[in-house]
Amino acid sequence: MALPQRLVECVPNFSEGRRQDVIDEIVAAIRSVPRVWILDVESDPDHNRSVITCVGEPEAVVDAMFRAIAKAAELINLDEHEGEHPRIGATDVVPFVPLRGVTMQDCVELARLLGQRVGEELGIPVYLYEAAATRPDRENLANIRKGEYEGLKEAIKSDPDRAPDFGPRELGPAGATVIGAREFLIAFNVYLNTDDVSVAKKIARAVRHSSGGLRYVKALGMLVGGQAQVSMNLTNFKKTPIFRVVEMIRREAARYGCTITHSELVGLTPLEAMLDVAQWYLQLDDFTASQVLERRLEEVIGE
């Protein structure tokens, strides 16, 4: 089967990482919608949270998410939920990501559409975030999730700044859901030839946005298997490309007498991000994706 002309990715986070039967029922709700495909399901018992990566045609994905949110509200009670990861809802976060034949603005529309249905039909308060945010202080997920489920219970009623974009101004046991649109997120880690975690921490501070570094980089320094690692989320590879991050880390590491031993991509990365890397290092000024044989074959045969 040829790939659909229009594809979005959606990565809903559910506040259940322990009861496999609950996770299975949520997955089944998503699978019940044709033209939606699940790429990955990751459940973390410590976080008590599951992250489902799916792709599909835009309208189908909205439908699948609605069913999954309804199912999660039925099976997960936030009053009984414990876990390390911050959360405000049974379905905690639902980001739409443009993949193919779809713009960011299209994804903002999908987020609003889903948000309205969830608010009105399920009675769950919905906050729009990132590219779909209706106010600047809601672009950042952390602001919306402040105080978590327990804190929001009171604040949603009393604080006008915490009024949801859709749905009632009160929380039931399913909590509230954050829905939005963002760019594809690349999880990328760089390892250094040292067991001194302080070097990784200093480099993380240098490259990440929050402390003065590159705009679309979140970074932490940690020790993994006895090796210092700079662990990152790259939240917009088009504006802050991987090669620039790596070369900055390389230079900072050199200043501490260190080098990069290797790096790793966790999960998936768009082809464009990898081609950008090859193009930059080879200095291929006029390169276009149509020069990739497989892309050209799709153009000639696939359509």
Added chain:
Amino acid sequence: MALPQRLVECVPNFSEGRRQDVIDEIVAAIRSVPRVWILDVESDPDHNRSVITCVGEPEAVVDAMFRAIAKAAELINLDEHEGEHPRIGATDVVPFVPLRGVTMQDCVELARLLGQRVGEELGIPVYLYEAAATRPDRENLANIRKGEYEGLKEAIKSDPDRAPDFGPRELGPAGATVIGAREFLIAFNVYLNTDDVSVAKKIARAVRHSSGGLRYVKALGMLVGGQAQVSMNLTNFKKTPIFRVVEMIRREAARYGCTITHSELVGLTPLEAMLDVAQWYLQLDDFTASQVLERRLEEVIGE
């Protein structure tokens, strides 16, 4: 339409680059076979030669090539052919290239199959070359083409070393055809920040196989638009990858006080070659092509 599970590339060279009606008839002969797609037709009047790039299912491509060779034999008379490029036949060279679901050995079989049909049914002498060669001195195209059409006329009869693999030991006006199997060829040029062509020539000598450099590199130094250029054919990007060639040129250029200003890929390149570049520079030890989102989508949706 989804891409076929088995695909070969074929890049036949015909000794006609001036008469458009002849080129059109050859192209039409290829197009008359279903499941074969033409990606590119390049005609050079000075060389009096056309290169057609096509892809398709293996058996269909063999059929299309047979029809094209028959058509070229009907319309091109080597006794009347002039051009700068060395040639021995109306259809001069026909390389098969494995693309997808097909091995190099499969392509060797296709070359033999086509060679036998061309020799027996069309009475055109056929030499097998590169991976399909039946003797080591026929791996190199230049050896087979020695003396060109005019020289081969006599030699094919008198010299046992010039006996063809298929077909008669005498040349008609369609000459002989060289058929074989090889890896995908990447045409890659690197530009230097100098107008001194001697630097490009020295670097070309350093990196190319024939004068002691990298195994699967052919290189020439030239002046293009007033800028020194190292012009290359990379004949096996799996064994001599692009990044290694570029880094060697970078180092050699530095020795002459020069740097690379930019580079270019002429025509198409397999995705794998570009991913290899990104993987090497980012030091992504455990990267696999399945981590490319689009590849993953094909696996999940496309099959």
